[in-house]
Amino acid sequence: MKGSTLAMNKNKFVYAAFLAIAFAATFSACSDKRSTGLEYARNMYDPIAFNPDQPNKNFKDGKTAQLPPANTKPVGFEEYDVYPNTLEGYNEAGAKMVNPLPADSVNLAEGKHSFVVFCAPCHGEKGDGQGHLVKIEKFTGVPAYQTGASSRGGNMVDLTAGKIYHTITYGVNNMGSHASQITPTDRWKVVMYVQQLQKGQ
Incomplete structure:
Protein backbone atom coordinates (compact mmCIF):
# COMPACT_ATOMS: atom_id res chain seq x y z
CA MET A 1 0.00 0.00 0.00
CA LYS A 2 2.80 2.35 0.95
CA GLY A 3 4.69 1.50 -2.27
CA SER A 4 1.68 2.17 -4.45
CA THR A 5 1.14 5.54 -2.75
CA LEU A 6 4.78 6.44 -3.43
CA ALA A 7 4.38 5.45 -7.09
CA MET A 8 1.23 7.56 -7.40
CA ASN A 9 2.99 10.55 -5.82
CA LYS A 10 5.94 10.05 -8.18
CA ASN A 11 3.60 10.02 -11.20
CA LYS A 12 1.84 13.14 -9.95
CA PHE A 13 5.19 14.86 -9.57
CA VAL A 14 6.23 13.92 -13.12
CA TYR A 15 2.92 15.17 -14.53
CA ALA A 16 3.16 18.39 -12.54
CA ALA A 17 6.74 18.96 -13.69
CA PHE A 18 5.75 18.31 -17.31
CA LEU A 19 2.84 20.76 -17.09
CA ALA A 20 5.06 23.39 -15.50
CA ILE A 21 7.66 23.04 -18.27
CA ALA A 22 4.98 23.12 -20.98
CA PHE A 23 3.41 26.22 -19.42
CA ALA A 24 6.78 27.95 -19.14
CA ALA A 25 7.64 27.12 -22.76
CA THR A 26 4.27 28.36 -24.00
CA PHE A 27 4.49 31.54 -21.95
CA SER A 28 8.05 32.28 -23.09
CA ALA A 29 7.12 31.71 -26.75
CA CYS A 30 4.17 34.10 -26.49
CA SER A 31 5.97 36.82 -24.55
CA ASP A 32 7.94 38.16 -27.55
CA LYS A 33 6.07 37.95 -30.85
CA ARG A 34 9.26 38.50 -32.82
CA SER A 35 11.04 35.58 -31.18
CA THR A 36 11.28 32.30 -33.06
CA GLY A 37 11.58 30.43 -29.76
CA LEU A 38 14.06 27.67 -29.20
CA GLU A 39 15.71 26.34 -32.34
CA TYR A 40 16.79 22.75 -32.65
CA ALA A 41 19.83 21.78 -34.74
CA ARG A 42 20.26 25.22 -36.27
CA ASN A 43 23.36 24.10 -38.16
CA MET A 44 21.14 21.89 -40.33
CA TYR A 45 19.64 24.89 -42.10
CA ASP A 46 22.32 27.54 -41.72
CA PRO A 47 24.80 26.61 -44.47
CA ILE A 48 28.48 26.55 -43.65
CA ALA A 49 29.38 27.47 -47.23
CA PHE A 50 28.94 30.99 -48.57
CA ASN A 51 25.91 31.76 -50.72
CA PRO A 52 26.85 33.06 -54.20
CA ASP A 53 25.56 36.57 -53.42
CA GLN A 54 27.28 36.91 -50.03
CA PRO A 55 30.41 39.00 -49.50
CA ASN A 56 33.49 36.85 -49.07
CA LYS A 57 36.75 38.06 -47.58
CA ASN A 58 38.59 35.05 -49.03
CA PHE A 59 38.77 36.72 -52.45
CA LYS A 60 40.43 40.00 -53.40
CA ASP A 61 37.24 41.47 -54.88
CA GLY A 62 35.19 40.40 -51.84
CA LYS A 63 32.69 38.41 -53.92
CA THR A 64 31.76 34.76 -53.44
CA ALA A 65 30.66 34.16 -57.04
CA GLN A 66 33.84 34.20 -59.12
CA LEU A 67 34.22 34.07 -62.87
CA PRO A 68 35.92 30.86 -64.05
CA PRO A 69 39.53 31.22 -65.23
CA ALA A 70 40.02 32.20 -68.86
CA ASN A 71 39.68 29.44 -71.50
CA THR A 72 37.88 27.01 -69.18
CA LYS A 73 34.87 25.06 -70.42
CA PRO A 74 32.13 23.23 -68.49
CA VAL A 75 32.28 19.43 -68.50
CA GLY A 76 30.52 18.10 -71.58
CA PHE A 77 30.44 21.51 -73.30
CA GLU A 78 30.83 21.40 -77.05
CA GLU A 79 31.71 24.70 -78.63
CA TYR A 80 30.01 25.72 -81.84
CA ASP A 81 31.51 28.92 -83.12
CA VAL A 82 33.07 27.73 -86.36
CA TYR A 83 30.13 29.08 -88.33
CA PRO A 84 28.87 32.45 -87.07
CA ASN A 85 25.22 33.43 -86.80
CA THR A 86 25.17 35.21 -90.16
Whole structure:
Protein backbone atom coordinates (compact mmCIF):
# COMPACT_ATOMS: atom_id res chain seq x y z
CA MET A 1 0.00 0.00 0.00
CA LYS A 2 2.80 2.35 0.95
CA GLY A 3 4.69 1.50 -2.27
CA SER A 4 1.68 2.17 -4.45
CA THR A 5 1.14 5.54 -2.75
CA LEU A 6 4.78 6.44 -3.43
CA ALA A 7 4.38 5.45 -7.09
CA MET A 8 1.23 7.56 -7.40
CA ASN A 9 2.99 10.55 -5.82
CA LYS A 10 5.94 10.05 -8.18
CA ASN A 11 3.60 10.02 -11.20
CA LYS A 12 1.84 13.14 -9.95
CA PHE A 13 5.19 14.86 -9.57
CA VAL A 14 6.23 13.92 -13.12
CA TYR A 15 2.92 15.17 -14.53
CA ALA A 16 3.16 18.39 -12.54
CA ALA A 17 6.74 18.96 -13.69
CA PHE A 18 5.75 18.31 -17.31
CA LEU A 19 2.84 20.76 -17.09
CA ALA A 20 5.06 23.39 -15.50
CA ILE A 21 7.66 23.04 -18.27
CA ALA A 22 4.98 23.12 -20.98
CA PHE A 23 3.41 26.22 -19.42
CA ALA A 24 6.78 27.95 -19.14
CA ALA A 25 7.64 27.12 -22.76
CA THR A 26 4.27 28.36 -24.00
CA PHE A 27 4.49 31.54 -21.95
CA SER A 28 8.05 32.28 -23.09
CA ALA A 29 7.12 31.71 -26.75
CA CYS A 30 4.17 34.10 -26.49
CA SER A 31 5.97 36.82 -24.55
CA ASP A 32 7.94 38.16 -27.55
CA LYS A 33 6.07 37.95 -30.85
CA ARG A 34 9.26 38.50 -32.82
CA SER A 35 11.04 35.58 -31.18
CA THR A 36 11.28 32.30 -33.06
CA GLY A 37 11.58 30.43 -29.76
CA LEU A 38 14.06 27.67 -29.20
CA GLU A 39 15.71 26.34 -32.34
CA TYR A 40 16.79 22.75 -32.65
CA ALA A 41 19.83 21.78 -34.74
CA ARG A 42 20.26 25.22 -36.27
CA ASN A 43 23.36 24.10 -38.16
CA MET A 44 21.14 21.89 -40.33
CA TYR A 45 19.64 24.89 -42.10
CA ASP A 46 22.32 27.54 -41.72
CA PRO A 47 24.80 26.61 -44.47
CA ILE A 48 28.48 26.55 -43.65
CA ALA A 49 29.38 27.47 -47.23
CA PHE A 50 28.94 30.99 -48.57
CA ASN A 51 25.91 31.76 -50.72
CA PRO A 52 26.85 33.06 -54.20
CA ASP A 53 25.56 36.57 -53.42
CA GLN A 54 27.28 36.91 -50.03
CA PRO A 55 30.41 39.00 -49.50
CA ASN A 56 33.49 36.85 -49.07
CA LYS A 57 36.75 38.06 -47.58
CA ASN A 58 38.59 35.05 -49.03
CA PHE A 59 38.77 36.72 -52.45
CA LYS A 60 40.43 40.00 -53.40
CA ASP A 61 37.24 41.47 -54.88
CA GLY A 62 35.19 40.40 -51.84
CA LYS A 63 32.69 38.41 -53.92
CA THR A 64 31.76 34.76 -53.44
CA ALA A 65 30.66 34.16 -57.04
CA GLN A 66 33.84 34.20 -59.12
CA LEU A 67 34.22 34.07 -62.87
CA PRO A 68 35.92 30.86 -64.05
CA PRO A 69 39.53 31.22 -65.23
CA ALA A 70 40.02 32.20 -68.86
CA ASN A 71 39.68 29.44 -71.50
CA THR A 72 37.88 27.01 -69.18
CA LYS A 73 34.87 25.06 -70.42
CA PRO A 74 32.13 23.23 -68.49
CA VAL A 75 32.28 19.43 -68.50
CA GLY A 76 30.52 18.10 -71.58
CA PHE A 77 30.44 21.51 -73.30
CA GLU A 78 30.83 21.40 -77.05
CA GLU A 79 31.71 24.70 -78.63
CA TYR A 80 30.01 25.72 -81.84
CA ASP A 81 31.51 28.92 -83.12
CA VAL A 82 33.07 27.73 -86.36
CA TYR A 83 30.13 29.08 -88.33
CA PRO A 84 28.87 32.45 -87.07
CA ASN A 85 25.22 33.43 -86.80
CA THR A 86 25.17 35.21 -90.16
CA LEU A 87 23.82 34.39 -93.60
CA GLU A 88 27.38 33.64 -94.70
CA GLY A 89 27.89 31.34 -91.71
CA TYR A 90 24.59 29.61 -92.49
CA ASN A 91 25.57 29.01 -96.12
CA GLU A 92 29.07 27.87 -95.16
CA ALA A 93 27.64 25.42 -92.59
CA GLY A 94 25.28 24.16 -95.28
CA ALA A 95 28.16 23.50 -97.64
CA LYS A 96 30.67 22.00 -95.20
CA MET A 97 28.87 20.34 -92.27
CA VAL A 98 28.04 16.66 -92.51
CA ASN A 99 26.04 14.65 -89.99
CA PRO A 100 28.63 12.57 -88.07
CA LEU A 101 26.06 10.07 -86.73
CA PRO A 102 25.11 6.85 -88.48
CA ALA A 103 21.62 6.90 -89.98
CA ASP A 104 20.25 3.98 -87.98
CA SER A 105 16.84 3.29 -86.45
CA VAL A 106 17.97 4.21 -82.89
CA ASN A 107 19.27 7.66 -83.87
CA LEU A 108 16.22 8.27 -86.03
CA ALA A 109 13.83 7.31 -83.21
CA GLU A 110 15.66 9.57 -80.74
CA GLY A 111 15.64 12.37 -83.29
CA LYS A 112 11.90 11.93 -83.75
CA HIS A 113 11.38 12.11 -79.98
CA SER A 114 13.33 15.39 -79.68
CA PHE A 115 11.55 16.76 -82.74
CA VAL A 116 8.11 16.02 -81.27
CA VAL A 117 9.08 17.64 -77.96
CA PHE A 118 10.86 20.75 -79.24
CA CYS A 119 9.87 21.31 -82.87
CA ALA A 120 6.42 19.85 -83.52
CA PRO A 121 4.49 22.53 -81.58
CA CYS A 122 5.26 24.88 -84.50
CA HIS A 123 6.41 22.67 -87.37
CA GLY A 124 3.82 19.93 -86.83
CA GLU A 125 4.56 16.24 -86.28
CA LYS A 126 4.59 15.67 -90.05
CA GLY A 127 6.74 18.74 -90.72
CA ASP A 128 3.83 20.36 -92.56
CA GLY A 129 4.08 23.69 -90.69
CA GLN A 130 0.75 23.04 -88.97
CA GLY A 131 1.77 22.54 -85.36
CA HIS A 132 -0.49 23.26 -82.41
CA LEU A 133 0.82 26.81 -81.93
CA VAL A 134 0.14 27.57 -85.59
CA LYS A 135 -3.40 26.19 -85.38
CA ILE A 136 -4.25 28.42 -82.43
CA GLU A 137 -2.74 31.34 -84.37
CA LYS A 138 0.09 31.96 -81.92
CA PHE A 139 2.60 31.87 -84.80
CA THR A 140 2.20 32.19 -88.55
CA GLY A 141 4.38 31.60 -91.56
CA VAL A 142 5.95 28.31 -90.42
CA PRO A 143 7.02 26.61 -93.67
CA ALA A 144 6.44 22.95 -94.48
CA TYR A 145 9.58 20.87 -94.99
CA GLN A 146 8.22 19.25 -98.17
CA THR A 147 6.70 22.25 -99.99
CA GLY A 148 7.66 25.48 -98.19
CA ALA A 149 10.20 28.10 -99.09
CA SER A 150 13.05 29.03 -96.77
CA SER A 151 13.18 32.66 -95.61
CA ARG A 152 16.90 32.58 -96.41
CA GLY A 153 16.42 31.46 -99.99
CA GLY A 154 15.67 28.14 -101.64
CA ASN A 155 13.14 25.47 -100.78
CA MET A 156 12.83 23.76 -97.40
CA VAL A 157 13.06 20.37 -99.09
CA ASP A 158 16.57 21.24 -100.29
CA LEU A 159 18.00 22.30 -96.91
CA THR A 160 21.23 20.45 -96.17
CA ALA A 161 22.13 18.86 -92.84
CA GLY A 162 24.48 21.76 -92.04
CA LYS A 163 21.80 24.40 -92.65
CA ILE A 164 19.30 22.57 -90.47
CA TYR A 165 21.89 22.16 -87.71
CA HIS A 166 22.85 25.85 -87.94
CA THR A 167 19.18 26.87 -87.68
CA ILE A 168 18.56 24.66 -84.63
CA THR A 169 21.65 26.12 -82.98
CA TYR A 170 20.98 29.81 -83.64
CA GLY A 171 17.31 29.99 -84.60
CA VAL A 172 15.83 32.16 -87.34
CA ASN A 173 12.91 34.62 -87.49
CA ASN A 174 10.32 33.61 -84.81
CA MET A 175 12.23 30.42 -84.03
CA GLY A 176 14.64 30.93 -81.15
CA SER A 177 17.90 29.10 -80.55
CA HIS A 178 17.56 25.56 -79.19
CA ALA A 179 21.25 25.29 -78.27
CA SER A 180 20.50 25.34 -74.54
CA GLN A 181 17.76 22.70 -74.82
CA ILE A 182 19.15 20.22 -77.34
CA THR A 183 22.70 18.90 -77.06
CA PRO A 184 24.90 18.94 -80.18
CA THR A 185 24.56 15.16 -80.56
CA ASP A 186 20.79 15.30 -80.23
CA ARG A 187 20.66 18.17 -82.72
CA TRP A 188 22.21 15.87 -85.32
CA LYS A 189 19.54 13.28 -84.53
CA VAL A 190 16.84 15.92 -85.06
CA VAL A 191 18.53 16.87 -88.35
CA MET A 192 18.36 13.23 -89.38
CA TYR A 193 14.64 13.10 -88.63
CA VAL A 194 13.93 16.42 -90.39
CA GLN A 195 15.62 15.05 -93.50
CA GLN A 196 13.22 12.10 -93.36
CA LEU A 197 10.31 14.56 -93.17
CA GLN A 198 11.72 16.46 -96.16
CA LYS A 199 11.26 13.26 -98.15
CA GLY A 200 7.64 13.00 -96.93
CA GLN A 201 8.37 9.93 -94.80
